[in-house]
Amino acid sequence: MATHVQHRSTIESYINTSPFYGLQLKKLAMYSTVTLFACIILMGFLMPFAYAVVTASKSEPQIKSGTVLPYTPQTFRYEGKDLPLYEVPLPDGTTQVLAGLNLKRGDNAKNEFIDPDNPSEVIIWEGNWRKLKAVEVLEIHLLENFDTVWNNRQTNFPVMLRNTFAIAVLGMIGTLLSCISVAYAFARFPIPRKRALFLILVSTIILPSQVTLVPTFGFFATIGWTGTWLPLIVPHFFANAYNVFLLRQYFLTLPKELDEAAMIDGAGPFRILVSVIIPQSLPVIVSVAIFHLVFAWNDYFMPLIYLLGKEDLLPISVGIQRFNFVYDMKPHLLQSSMLIGLIVPVLIFLFAQRFFMRGVVITGVEK
Amino acid sequence: MEITQPKVVSQSIPKQRGLSLYRQQQIWGWIFLSPWIIGLVCFTILPMFASFVFSFLNFKLAEPNNIYFNDFANYKYLAQDPLLGPALMSTFKFALIALPLSIIIPIGLAALLNSKYLIGRPIFRTLFYMPYIVPVVSSAYIWGGVLNTDSGWLNRILFELGLGKPNWLFDVNLIYPALNIIGVWGVGNAMLIMLAAMQGVPTELYEAARVDGANGLTIFRRITFPMISPVVFYNLILSVIGIFRYFEIPFILKEGTGDPGNATLFYNIHLYKNAFAQQNMGYGSTLAWLMFVMAMGITLFLFATARYWVYYGSGEKA
Numbered sequence: 001m002a003t004h005v006q007h008r009s010t011i012e013s014y015i016n017t018s019p020f021y022g023l024q025l026k027k028l029a030m031y032s033t034v035t036l037f038a039c040i041i042l043m044g045f046l047m048p049f050a051y052a053v054v055t056a057s058k059s060e061p062q063i064k065s066g067t068v069l070p071y072t073p074q075t076f077r078y079e080g081k082d083l084p085l086y087e088v089p090l091p092d093g094t095t096q097v098l099a100g101l102n103l104k105r106g107d108n109a110k111n112e113f114i115d116p117d118n119p120s121e122v123i124i125w126e127g128n129w130r131k132l133k134a135v136e137v138l139e140i141h142l143l144e145n146f147d148t149v150w151n152n153r154q155t156n157f158p159v160m161l162r163n164t165f166a167i168a169v170l171g172m173i174g175t176l177l178s179c180i181s182v183a184y185a186f187a188r189f190p191i192p193r194k195r196a197l198f199l200i201l202v203s204t205i206i207l208p209s210q211v212t213l214v215p216t217f218g219f220f221a222t223i224g225w226t227g228t229w230l231p232l233i234v235p236h237f238f239a240n241a242y243n244v245f246l247l248r249q250y251f252l253t254l255p256k257e258l259d260e261a262a263m264i265d266g267a268g269p270f271r272i273l274v275s276v277i278i279p280q281s282l283p284v285i286v287s288v289a290i291f292h293l294v295f296a297w298n299d300y301f302m303p304l305i306y307l308l309g310k311e312d313l314l315p316i317s318v319g320i321q322r323f324n325f326v327y328d329m330k331p332h333l334l335q336s337s338m339l340i341g342l343i344v345p346v347l348i349f350l351f352a353q354r355f356f357m358r359g360v361v362i363t364g365v366e367k
Numbered sequence: 368m369e370i371t372q373p374k375v376v377s378q379s380i381p382k383q384r385g386l387s388l389y390r391q392q393q394i395w396g397w398i399f400l401s402p403w404i405i406g407l408v409c410f411t412i413l414p415m416f417a418s419f420v421f422s423f424l425n426f427k428l429a430e431p432n433n434i435y436f437n438d439f440a441n442y443k444y445l446a447q448d449p450l451l452g453p454a455l456m457s458t459f460k461f462a463l464i465a466l467p468l469s470i471i472i473p474i475g476l477a478a479l480l481n482s483k484y485l486i487g488r489p490i491f492r493t494l495f496y497m498p499y500i501v502p503v504v505s506s507a508y509i510w511g512g513v514l515n516t517d518s519g520w521l522n523r524i525l526f527e528l529g530l531g532k533p534n535w536l537f538d539v540n541l542i543y544p545a546l547n548i549i550g551v552w553g554v555g556n557a558m559l560i561m562l563a564a565m566q567g568v569p570t571e572l573y574e575a576a577r578v579d580g581a582n583g584l585t586i587f588r589r590i591t592f593p594m595i596s597p598v599v600f601y602n603l604i605l606s607v608i609g610i611f612r613y614f615e616i617p618f619i620l621k622e623g624t625g626d627p628g629n630a631t632l633f634y635n636i637h638l639y640k641n642a643f644a645q646q647n648m649g650y651g652s653t654l655a656w657l658m659f660v661m662a663m664g665i666t667l668f669l670f671a672t673a674r675y676w677v678y679y680g681s682g683e684k685a
Contacts, residue, residue: 034479035486048506178402178406182402185403200407207659212410215421317502324508
C-alpha cells in the first residue's frame with residue numbers, strides 16, 4: 001500500500017513538473033530565437049555606422065591596401081628599402097617573422113627572406129609567398145582624419161557648423177513661438193468653425209510641398225531673399241501642422257480649472273499661456289524644440305535651392321557635399337566628414353530620445 | 368472643449384464692458400491663431416494659386432520682362448518633354464518596391480519589438496530608430512561606401528558567400544533595390560508609430576483569441592492588423608507622398624545626373640531641374656501641379672478603399 005502511494009506521488013510529481021519544465025524550455029528557446037533574430041537584423045542596421053567609423057579610422061595607405069579593418073602591414077627597413085614582414089613557417093615547425101627580400105611568383109618558388117634580427121643571412125623559403133600571413137598592426141587614424149577634415153582649405157567646417165546651428169536655433173524659436181500660440185488657440189478658444197480649420201491644418205501634412213514651393217521660391221527670389229538665411233527661418237514663424245497637432249493634443253489634457261482659477265485672479269489669456277499652460281507643458285515643448293533642431297540640422301532641399309552659390313552661408317548638410325566634390329577619391333576623409341555631419345543629431349536623439357519618441361508616437365498614432 | 372461663458376467669471380471681470388467675455392475669448396482665439404492663418408494664406412493658399420497661374424505662363428526668373436500667357440504651351444510640352452516619361456517610369460519602378468516595403472518592414476520590425484520574447488526591447492527600439500536621425504547627406508555617402516562594388520562591406524559579405532559582386536549603384540536593374548535598401552535603413556519613424564499602435568491594442572482581445580485557440584498568424588490577421596489599420600493607412604498615404612517627393616538620396620548619390628541611363632531621374636529631380644536649376648517658373652509649376660494632381664488622385668483612391676480595410680470602430684479618435 002505504502003509503495004503504491006509512493007508510486008502514485010512520483011507519477012503525480014512527474015506530471016506536475018514535466019509540463020512546466022517543458023514549457024520553460026520552450027520559453028527559453030523562444031527568448032533566444034527571437035532575441036538572436038533581432039540581433040542579426042540589428043547588425044544589418046548598425047553595419048553602415050560601423051563601416052563609416054572603420055573607414056574614417058583608416059590612413060590613405062590602409063585604404064589602398066584594401067583590408068577591411070585599419071591594419072597597416074609592418075615593414076623592415078633594409079638597405080634603403082621597406083621590406084614587408086611575414087610570418088613564415090620554417091621546416092623545423094616553428095614560425096618566425098621574416099622580411100621578404102626577393103619574392104617570386106609560383107607555388108614552388110624559392111623566395112629569399114632575411115631575419116630582421118640578423119639581416120646579413122639570407123633564408124630561402126619554398127612556396128607561394130602570397131599565402132603567407134603578413135604582419136599587420138591595428139592603427140587607428142580617426143582623430144587625425146577629423147583634424148584633416150576640420151582644417152581643410154576648401155570648405156570651412158567650423159563656419160558650416162556655426163551656420164547650421166544659427167539656422168536651426170532661429171527657426172526653432174519661430175516654431176516654438178508660433179506653434180505654441182496656434183495650439184493654444186485650438187485647445188482653449190471658442191473660434192467659429194474650429195473643427196474645419198483644424199482639419200485643414202492636419203490635411204496640409206499630406207500636401208506635397210512642391211506645389212507651393214515653386215512660386216514661393218519665385219517670390220523670395222523677387223524680393224531678394226535668395227542667397228540669405230531668411231527663407232530658411234522666416235516661414236517657421238508661421239506654425240506647422242505636426243508641431244501644432246502635438247502641442248494641441250497635450251494642451252487638451254491639461255485641466256481647465258487652473259486656467260479658470262488664473263482668470264478669476266485677473267490673468268488675461270496671454271498671462272495664462274505664459275504662467276499656466278507653458279510651465280505644465282515643458283516636456284512636449286522640449287519635444288517640439290528637439291524635432292525642429294533635428295529637422296533643421298538635416299534639411300537638405302531648402303538650403304540647396306536658396307543658398308546656391310553662397311559658400312560662406314551654407315549649413316553642413318549642403319556644405320559637406322561641396323567638401324566631397326573635392327575629396328571624392330579619399331573615402332577615409334569622406335566618411336570622417338559624414339561622421340562630423342551626423343554626430344550632433346544622433347547625440348541629441350540619444351540624450352533626449354524619451355521626448356523625441358513620445359512626440360513621434362502622439363503625432364503618428366492619434367491622427 | 369470650448370470655454371462657454373461662465374457667468375460667475377463674466378461678473379467678476381468688469382473691464383472692457385463693451386464686449387461679452389465670449390466675444391473677447393473669440394478675438395483672443397483669432398489673435399493666437401493668426402500666425403497659422405497668415406502662414407496658410409502666404410505659404411500655402413497664395414502659392415498654390417500662383418503656381419496654378421504660373422503653369423499657363425511663359426515665366427523664367429532670368430527673363431522677368433518676358434512673362435506672357437503662352438497658350439497652354441507648358442501643358443503641351445508635357446507630351447513632348449523627352450525626360451518626363453523616364454522620370455515617371457523611374458518613380459513608378461521605385462514605388463513598386465518602395466511602397467510595399469514601407470508598410471511591411473515597419474510592421475515586421477514593430478511586431479518583433481512588441482514580442483514579449485525579445486530581451487532588451489528599449490535598446491533594440493533605440494538602435495533601430497537611430498538611422499532615421501542620420502542626416503540624409505551622411506546617409507547617402509555612407510551607403511555609397513557600403514554599396515561600393517569592390518570595397519563596400521555588403522559586397523565583401525556577398526562575395527564571401529559566393530554571390531559575386533553586384534554593381535549596386537551602376538546597374539539599371541540593381542539601382543532600385545539599392546535605393547530601397549538605403550530607404551529601409553531609415554524606417555525607424557514608421558516602425559515606432561506602428562509599434563505604439565500595436566501596444567495600444569487591448570490585451571483582452573488577444574486573451575480572448577487565445578482562449579478560442581487562434582494561432583499567431585490568425586491573431587495578427589484578425590486582431591492586430593485591423594486594430595492598427597488606421598495607422599497603416601496614415602503611413603501608406605505619407606509613403607505615397609514621400610515617393611513623389613523622393614529626391615535627396617538619388618540626387619546626392621548621382622549628383623542629379625539621373626545615371627545609370629535616367630534610372631535615377633525621379634519625378635522630383637526632374638521638377639527640381641526645371642523649376643530651380645533652370646528657374647523656369649512656368650514649366651516647373653506645371654510639373655508641380657501634375658505631381659499634386661497625381662498624388663491627390665492616389666490619395667483619394669486610397670481613401671475610397673479605406674472603408675474595405677481600415678477599421679475605425681474601436682472608439683479611438685479617428
